Amino acid sequence: MEPIFAILxxxxxxxxxYLLLSKYIIRVLLxxxxxGNAVNLVxxxxxxxxxDVPPVIGAGLDISTVQxxxxxxxxxxxxxxxxxxxxxxxxxVLSWRAYRVLETDNxxxxxxxxxxxEAPPPLRY
Amino acid sequence: MAVSSSSTDFSAxxxxxxxxxxxxxxxxxxxxxxLIGAVLMMVRRRVGAHAILAIPALGLLVALNAALLFxxxxxxxxxxxxxxxxxxxxxxxxxxxxxxxxxxAAGIVALAGAIAALDDVNDSGRxxxxxxxxxxxxxxxxxxxxxxxxxxxYVWFEVLLISSFGLLVLGSERGQIDGAVKYGFLNLMAxxxxxxxxxxxxxxxxxxxxxxxxxxxxxxxxxVPLMTLTGLFVLAFGMKAAAFPVNFWxxxxxxxxxxxxxxLFAGLLTKVGIYALIRVGVMLFPVSLDRLTLVLSLIAxxxxxxxxxxxxxxxxxxxxxxxxxxxxxxxxxxxxxxxGPEGIGGAVFYALHSIIVMTALYFxxxxxxxxxxxxxxxxxxxxxxxxxxxxxxxxxLFFSVSGLPPFSGFWPKVMLVKAALDGGAGWLAxxxxxxxxxxxxxxxxxxxxxxxASGARDARRRDTRFDRPxxxxxxxxxxxxxxxxxxxxxxxxxxxxxxxxxxxxxxxGRLYPFRFSGRRYRTMKxxxxxxxxxxxxxxxxxxxxxxxxxxxxxxxxVSLWLVRxxxxxxxxxxxxxxxxxxxxxxxxxxRCRRSRSPSSSCSRR
Numbered sequence: 001m002e003p004i005f006a007i008l009x010x011x012x013x014x015x016x017x018y019l020l021l022s023k024y025i026i027r028v029l030l031x032x033x034x035x036g037n038a039v040n041l042v043x044x045x046x047x048x049x050x051x052d053v054p055p056v057i058g059a060g061l062d063i064s065t066v067q068x069x070x071x072x073x074x075x076x077x078x079x080x081x082x083x084x085x086x087x088x089x090x091x092x093v094l095s096w097r098a099y100r101v102l103e104t105d106n107x108x109x110x111x112x113x114x115x116x117x118e119a120p121p122p123l124r125y
Numbered sequence: 126m127a128v129s130s131s132s133t134d135f136s137a138x139x140x141x142x143x144x145x146x147x148x149x150x151x152x153x154x155x156x157x158x159x160l161i162g163a164v165l166m167m168v169r170r171r172v173g174a175h176a177i178l179a180i181p182a183l184g185l186l187v188a189l190n191a192a193l194l195f196x197x198x199x200x201x202x203x204x205x206x207x208x209x210x211x212x213x214x215x216x217x218x219x220x221x222x223x224x225x226x227x228x229x230a231a232g233i234v235a236l237a238g239a240i241a242a243l244d245d246v247n248d249s250g251r252x253x254x255x256x257x258x259x260x261x262x263x264x265x266x267x268x269x270x271x272x273x274x275x276x277x278x279y280v281w282f283e284v285l286l287i288s289s290f291g292l293l294v295l296g297s298e299r300g301q302i303d304g305a306v307k308y309g310f311l312n313l314m315a316x317x318x319x320x321x322x323x324x325x326x327x328x329x330x331x332x333x334x335x336x337x338x339x340x341x342x343x344x345x346x347x348x349v350p351l352m353t354l355t356g357l358f359v360l361a362f363g364m365k366a367a368a369f370p371v372n373f374w375x376x377x378x379x380x381x382x383x384x385x386x387x388x389l390f391a392g393l394l395t396k397v398g399i400y401a402l403i404r405v406g407v408m409l410f411p412v413s414l415d416r417l418t419l420v421l422s423l424i425a426x427x428x429x430x431x432x433x434x435x436x437x438x439x440x441x442x443x444x445x446x447x448x449x450x451x452x453x454x455x456x457x458x459x460x461x462x463x464x465g466p467e468g469i470g471g472a473v474f475y476a477l478h479s480i481i482v483m484t485a486l487y488f489x490x491x492x493x494x495x496x497x498x499x500x501x502x503x504x505x506x507x508x509x510x511x512x513x514x515x516x517x518x519x520x521x522l523f524f525s526v527s528g529l530p531p532f533s534g535f536w537p538k539v540m541l542v543k544a545a546l547d548g549g550a551g552w553l554a555x556x557x558x559x560x561x562x563x564x565x566x567x568x569x570x571x572x573x574x575x576x577x578a579s580g581a582r583d584a585r586r587r588d589t590r591f592d593r594p595x596x597x598x599x600x601x602x603x604x605x606x607x608x609x610x611x612x613x614x615x616x617x618x619x620x621x622x623x624x625x626x627x628x629x630x631x632x633x634g635r636l637y638p639f640r641f642s643g644r645r646y647r648t649m650k651x652x653x654x655x656x657x658x659x660x661x662x663x664x665x666x667x668x669x670x671x672x673x674x675x676x677x678x679x680x681x682x683v684s685l686w687l688v689r690x691x692x693x694x695x696x697x698x699x700x701x702x703x704x705x706x707x708x709x710x711x712x713x714x715x716r717c718r719r720s721r722s723p724s725s726s727c728s729r730r
Contacts, residue, residue, distance in 0.1 A: 020314070028310060039320050046328025073327065076276060080320060083283045087313050090290055094309055098302045112303040113381050121440045121502045122574050 005045040012038035025095045025105040032091060036084030040077045047073025140209040150193045151205045151218045154186055154228060154267040162260035172248050175256040180239050186263065187232040194225040204273060204336075212274075212334035219273025219336065223473055227400055228270040230480040234392040235263050241488055242385045250295050250383065258295075262288040262389070269397050275323055276333045278401060282316050282365070289394060292386045293378065304378030311374035315364035315398075322357035329354070339409050355413040358405050359421070366398030366454050369427040375451060376435060380443035384494075387443060388487035391450045392480045399457045399476050406461065407469060414464070421462035426556045429455030433563035442490045442500045442571055446483070449526055449567070452560050453479040456541060459553050463544045471540035478533040482525045489519045497575060508576045516576045523568035528561040531665075655681050 016038055019031030047070040055071040057064045099105050102112060161182040168174050197203060197220055206215040220228075239259060246255045265285025272278050289312075293305045327333055329349050330341045342351065360371070367375040375395070379387055406414040414421075432452025439445040453475065460472025494500035496512050509516040525532035538561060545554035655678060662677030663669050 025306065032310070032313060035314075035317055039317055039324065042321055043324035043327070046324045048328075073324075076324070076327070079276075079280065083280075084317075086287065087283075090287070091309055091313065094290075094294070094302070094305055097297070098306050101297075101299050101302050107306075110303050110306065113300045113307075113377055118440055121438065121570065 001049045002045060005041065005049065009038055009041045009045065012041060023107050025098065025107060028107075029088070029092060029095055032084075033088055036080070036088065039084070040080055043073050043077050043080065047076075138211055138214060140206060140211060144205060144209075147196055147200075148203055148205050150189065150196055151203050151220050151271060154189050154193065154232070155218075155264050155271065157182070157186060157189060158260050158264035158267060162257050162264060165257040165260060166254070169252075169254065169257070172251045175251050176239070176243055179256040179260060180236070180243075182260070183232065183236040183239050183263070186267075187229070187236050190225070190229040190232040190267075193220060194222075194229050197222055197225045212337050213332040216277050217273040217334055217336075218271050220271050223400070223403070224270045226473070226477060227396070227480075228267050230477050231263065231266045231270065231393055231396075234389065234480055234484045235259065235266075237484060237488070238385050238389045238392075241388070245383055245385045245491065246295070253295055254291065255295060255385075258288045258291040259389070261285075262292065262393070264288075266393050266397060270400060273335050274333050275326065275335055275338065275405070278404075279316065279319055279323055282319065282397070282401075285394070285397065286312055286316060289390065292389070293382050295383060295386065298381070300381040304381035307374050308378035311364065311371070315361050315371075318357060318361035318364065322354055322361060325350075325357070326354055335404070335409060342409055351410055351413045352416065355406065355410045355417065358410075359402065359414075359417065362398045362402040362405070363424065363458075364398075366395045366402065366458075367428075367451050368454060368458055369424050369431055372428065372431070372451055372454075376444060376447045379447040379450070380441060384443075384487060384491035387446075388484045388491070391446065391487055392484035395450060395454055396457075396476045396480050399454065399461075399472070402458075402461060403469060403472065407464070411464075414461075418462055418464065421458060422550060422553055425455050425458035425462050426553065427455075428452070428458055429556055429560040431455075433560045433567065436567040437563060437570075439567075440502050442494065442502060442575065443487070445502075445567060445571065446486055446490060449486070449564060450479075450483055452564060453483065453526075455560065456538065456557060459545065459557060460541050463541070463548050463550065463553070465544065465548070467540055467544035467547065471537050471544055474540060475534075475537035478525070478537055482522060482533060486522050486526060489515065489522055493519060493575060502571060502574045516572075519576060520572060523565075523572060527565040527568055529565070651685065655685065658684070 012034055016031045016035035019027050019034065022028055022031070050067065050069050053066055053068045055064065055068040055074075095105065098110070102110055104110065161178065165175055165178060168178070202219060202221040204217055204219045206212065206217045208215055239256070242255060242259075262285050265281045265283075265288060268281035268284065269278055272281060290305065290309055293308060294301055323333070326338065330338050332338060332341065342349070363369075364371040379390055382390075429452045432448050432450070432455055435448035436445045436452065439448060457472045457475050457479070460468045460470075460475060462468070463471075490500065492515055493508050493512075496508050496515065521532060525534040528534040528538040538557060542554045542557050545551070545557065658681030659674060659677035662680060663673060666673060666677075
């Protein structure tokens with residue numbers, strides 16, 4: 001199971017990096033979304049993939065009687081999903097706003113903060 | 126796994142003793158920040174209450190962090206586990222001296238920022254939540270400094286990052302949106318890399334507690350892909366800290382937000398990256414970090430050089446400061462690369478200095494920009510005349526950031542250079558010194574262009590006594606024959622500004638209480654300088670006796686005599702022979718060191 005997961009994660013990362021290298025913010029955003037999922041899969045696979053027994057302890061017991069899936073990576077993924085989703089939504093709104101304000105989604109043309117052809121600093125006093 | 130009855134013994138997994146009252150201090154700074162942040166969000170619409178609530182709260186935060194530092198210094202590192210579950214089940218907060226020091230410095234900077242925001246952030250900025258964001262940012266920063274769990278460190282990174290987004294776009298101007306896009310995407314990338322590395326780390330060791338990982342990493346050094354993990358962590362933290370190849374988000378965004386926000390970011394955010402690098406690299410993977418020494422050293426040198434040369438090319442003072450932040454990061458990375466107690470100590474010391482000084486520099490730049498009407502170097506200011514105190518403070522900060530004695534930037538740099546020379550990395554020491562030198566030029570140019578130079582509006586009132594026949598006398602213009610012309614141009618600019626101020630005061634009828642004419646004024650000034658320097662000598666040597674006072678007077682007299690040309694502007698030609706002799710002195714010294722250094726490095730390794 002793990003090798004299949006590893007290949008899947010590799011494909012996810014490759015797609016994400018390809019999209020992130022784009023000039024256009026909307027493609028970069030898609031890359032960010034895919035990257036987040038790739039990372040979640042990495043964490044999931046690093047917790048070892050076992051039989052699909054949920055980590056639920058029966059009534060009246062302190063410790064599970066059978067070997068269950070590892071709950072910790074799932075908790076980590078849950079945290080990571082929340083964080084990456086909130087980041088994605090913030091960046092989505094930011095990109096929309098940038099598109100409205102700067103009238104472009106091409107990162108090459110986003111030169112407001114660092115304008116082209118600035119005068120050099122004073123060379124004499 | 127054994128089938129158990131309902132009476133399982135949990136004593137091996139739980140801390141059974143109740144937490145001592147003093148140990149609660151570990152969690153208090155974070156909890157306090159989150160609490161106040163939540164309260165501030167509840168009273169979001171009552172803008173007037175924000176500052177009244179936030180500033181005392183941050184004052185208390187500083188007190189808490191100071192108490193924590195005191196506690197740690199007295200009793201050694203403190204650990205507290207959540208829910209009393211021992212690792213690897215519970216999340217641990219572990220504080221040692223480094224973390225407590227960083228947290229205290231961050232608290233002080235945040236308090237200063239909150240007070241400065243009274244003036245800088247208007248009602249609309251507060252309505253958009255400046256103070257709640259600041260408190261949550263501090264929760265993230267404190268959490269990152271105090272936690273002992275690596276996934277928890279990631280969560281605190283995200284907390285501070287999301288609050289920094291909020292602060293960065295406060296105001297929603299065009300430039301801010303532009304900067305925030307670059308800042309946001311690249312920082313998200315860095316934290317995602319951090320998360321990848323953390324996930325793989327968990328897969329390898331099966332634990333997330335840092336102390337646990339450190340033990341397991343020592344136990345199984347060969348089976349485990351430690352180099353991959355270390356490389357990923359170094360890349361992620363280097364990106365957060367703005368190290369060389371991945372630092373372009375910083376100069377693109379740090380000059381866009383409100384001034385207070387820039388100041389806080391410059392002080393806090395990149396240093397969290399450095400702290401995490403020290404914590405994870407040095408504590409968890411010392412062996413593989415040792416193997417990365419050459420790479421780290423190269424990154425450090427390139428970071429320093431891009432920082433200072435970038436600063437030299439900037440017209441805008443805030444962008445210039447952004448590049449200086451980067452060069453400081455380079456110096457800290459040099460410390461990390463050198464390793465050992467001196468290197469790491471120097472890096473930590475430099476980071477603490479940088480937290481305070483970079484924030485102060487941004488504040489000073491903001492005040493100067495307000496006084497001069499523009500933050501561009503090209504718009505001549507003449508601020509020295511109108512705001513002498515501000516100019517003096519700026520000068521002190523410039524000295525500090527350039528690493529000149531006796532200010533705070535000098536001492537960590539001495540530690541780093543000494544560590545580099547002892548470790549046989551002379552080129553690292555040389556680039557540290559070069560970075561300091563170029564920083565001096567960049568800041569001196571800001572000083573002379575913006576603070577001292579006469580503005581266009583003063584041109585008609587210019588006092589022509591000290592104007593020389595046109596001879597270009599700047600280093601920036603391509604003159605590289607030593608520091609002398611720079612000093613001289615500075616001193617002439619000071620003298621010119623002073624003379625103009627005197628004549629203005631006389632003209633406007635605002636006379637000095639005592640009027641000195643020429644010679645008497647100079648004598649008086651010299652005596653006062655002499656006495657001040659002697660007092661300084663007494664303070665530095667720490668003993669007040671008549672003999673020591675006389676010695677101090679002698680030393681200050683000699684040093685004043687040595688710099689008499691700079692003190693009293695007397696024009697004289699550059700003496701090439703003397704310059705050569707001076708260079709020879711330095712070179713000779715360096716040779717001696719070089720010949721001595723291999724043996725010392727051998728004994729160390």
